[in-house]
Amino acid sequence: MHELSLCRCIQGIVRAHAAGRAVVRVELRVGHLRQVVPDTLARCWELLTEGTELAGTVLDVDEVPAVVECRSCGERTVLDAPVLRCGTCGDRDVVLVAGEELLVAALELEGS
Amino acid sequence: MGRFHRHTDGADEHHHEHGHAHHHDRAPGSPSDPARVIGDHSGYGSGPVRVEVLEQILAENDRVAAANRGDFDAAGVAVVNLMSSPGAGKTTLLERTLERLAGRLRIGIVEGDIETSLDADRLAGRGAAVSLLNTSRGFGGECHLDATMVRAALGGLTLDGLDLVVIENVGNLVCPAEFAVGEDARAMVFSLTEGEDKPAKYPVMFRSVELVVLNKMDLLAHLDVDLDRFRARLADVNPAARTIEVSARTGEGVDAWCDWLLEVVRRRQVPAGVDPG
Numbered sequence: 001m002h003e004l005s006l007c008r009c010i011q012g013i014v015r016a017h018a019a020g021r022a023v024v025r026v027e028l029r030v031g032h033l034r035q036v037v038p039d040t041l042a043r044c045w046e047l048l049t050e051g052t053e054l055a056g057t058v059l060d061v062d063e064v065p066a067v068v069e070c071r072s073c074g075e076r077t078v079l080d081a082p083v084l085r086c087g088t089c090g091d092r093d094v095v096l097v098a099g100e101e102l103l104v105a106a107l108e109l110e111g112s
Numbered sequence: 113m114g115r116f117h118r119h120t121d122g123a124d125e126h127h128h129e130h131g132h133a134h135h136h137d138r139a140p141g142s143p144s145d146p147a148r149v150i151g152d153h154s155g156y157g158s159g160p161v162r163v164e165v166l167e168q169i170l171a172e173n174d175r176v177a178a179a180n181r182g183d184f185d186a187a188g189v190a191v192v193n194l195m196s197s198p199g200a201g202k203t204t205l206l207e208r209t210l211e212r213l214a215g216r217l218r219i220g221i222v223e224g225d226i227e228t229s230l231d232a233d234r235l236a237g238r239g240a241a242v243s244l245l246n247t248s249r250g251f252g253g254e255c256h257l258d259a260t261m262v263r264a265a266l267g268g269l270t271l272d273g274l275d276l277v278v279i280e281n282v283g284n285l286v287c288p289a290e291f292a293v294g295e296d297a298r299a300m301v302f303s304l305t306e307g308e309d310k311p312a313k314y315p316v317m318f319r320s321v322e323l324v325v326l327n328k329m330d331l332l333a334h335l336d337v338d339l340d341r342f343r344a345r346l347a348d349v350n351p352a353a354r355t356i357e358v359s360a361r362t363g364e365g366v367d368a369w370c371d372w373l374l375e376v377v378r379r380r381q382v383p384a385g386v387d388p389g
Contacts (some may be wrong), residue, residue, distance in 0.1 A: 002256055002290055002291075003343075004284070004290075005254065005256075005287075006169055009173070013169065017163060025160075028169070033316065034290070034316065035314075035318070037305045038315075073320065082315035082319075082348070083312075083348040084348065084351070087347070092351050102169045103165075103166060104165045104166075104167050106163060106164050106165050107162070107165055108162050108163075109160065109161045110161075111158035111159040111160055111161055
């Protein structure tokens with residue numbers, strides 16, 4: 001359960017970029033190969049921001065599916081399970097091209 | 113009460129559903145206005161403003177990990193981050209390791225536990241410098257070690273006098289995998305009693321290591337565990353991972369594990385790409 005740690009990191013990034021401006025929404029991008037539970041993240045965000053200037057802000061999680069690219073046949077496969085194998089030719093020699101994202105993508109700030 | 117939106121099908125969610133661009137009957141910036149998410153708001157004096165950030169959530173941890181790394185480099189010490197579920201046998205393996213490598217390597221241990229000095233006490237007096245890190249003391253009972261905690265623990269070790277530091281992480285198959293601490297290599301101890309499907313259930317952990325020590329091999333005859341099935345599951349998530357079969361209890365295979373540690377130390381002493389001659 002490291003979502004609380006992640007929320008502390010997110011809070012630091014949000015505060016630095018908001019620079020005192022009111023935050024409406026925080027947009028995260030989280031890959032399927034990160035062991036992050038979005039609902040737990042949201043609950044931790046509530047606990048952490050309660051009573052602060054970030055209370056009530058929306059934590060918006062864009063989940064990014066894991067995608068591998070095959071070195072043999074060149075095809076891309078969207079993974080529905082954490083098995084790194086080409087869906088076209090079955091080769092294990094694949095490169096992960098998406099699914100490990102863990103970032104604050106954007107903030108929505110209140111207008112002036 | 114915070115709100116929470118999840119999008120499972122990617123960024124397309126945010127695209128405008130209407131065919132015309134930026135002609136809105138609704139008030140700009142109102143919750144019903146699709147343009148409030150992405151769009152050119154420069155024409156409006158008010159309304160929400162979207163600011164692109166694109167910053168790694170773990171960037172601060174990674175900065176501290178890089179600082180740890182700098183200290184390890186300066187001291188010429190190799191560092192292994194050792195992870196496992198609780199009770200897999202990390203501490204017993206380290207006891208055997210210290211016995212075998214006494215006089216050959218100067219070893220420091222960072223002992224991470226949520227509570228108690230039980231494991232640190234077991235390792236003290238076996239020739240290693242031990243720095244205990246209880247995550248409940250000032251770190252909120254964390255289930256993992258992060259770079260900042262390791263940095264705090266390094267104060268308890270004199271790096272200049274060491275060849276190898278083993279960081280015994282908190283027993284947990286999920287969280288420790290997400291936090292780099294500045295290590296040279298990651299390994300995990302997997303106990304046969306845990307079941308062969310664990311790599312599929314904890315892919316982040318099994319993907320993050322270069323070595324899996326299969327511990328409690330002395331119990332193999334008493335268990336239904338299928339090692340070939342385990343290896344297939346491991347290859348599904350991490351085809352490059354090596355495995356070493358060990359019984360920390362009987363000492364079987366511990367030499368192979370110690371050889372791997374010596375290899376990590378050699379790698380540190382001979383930078384990649386340099387022929388040792």
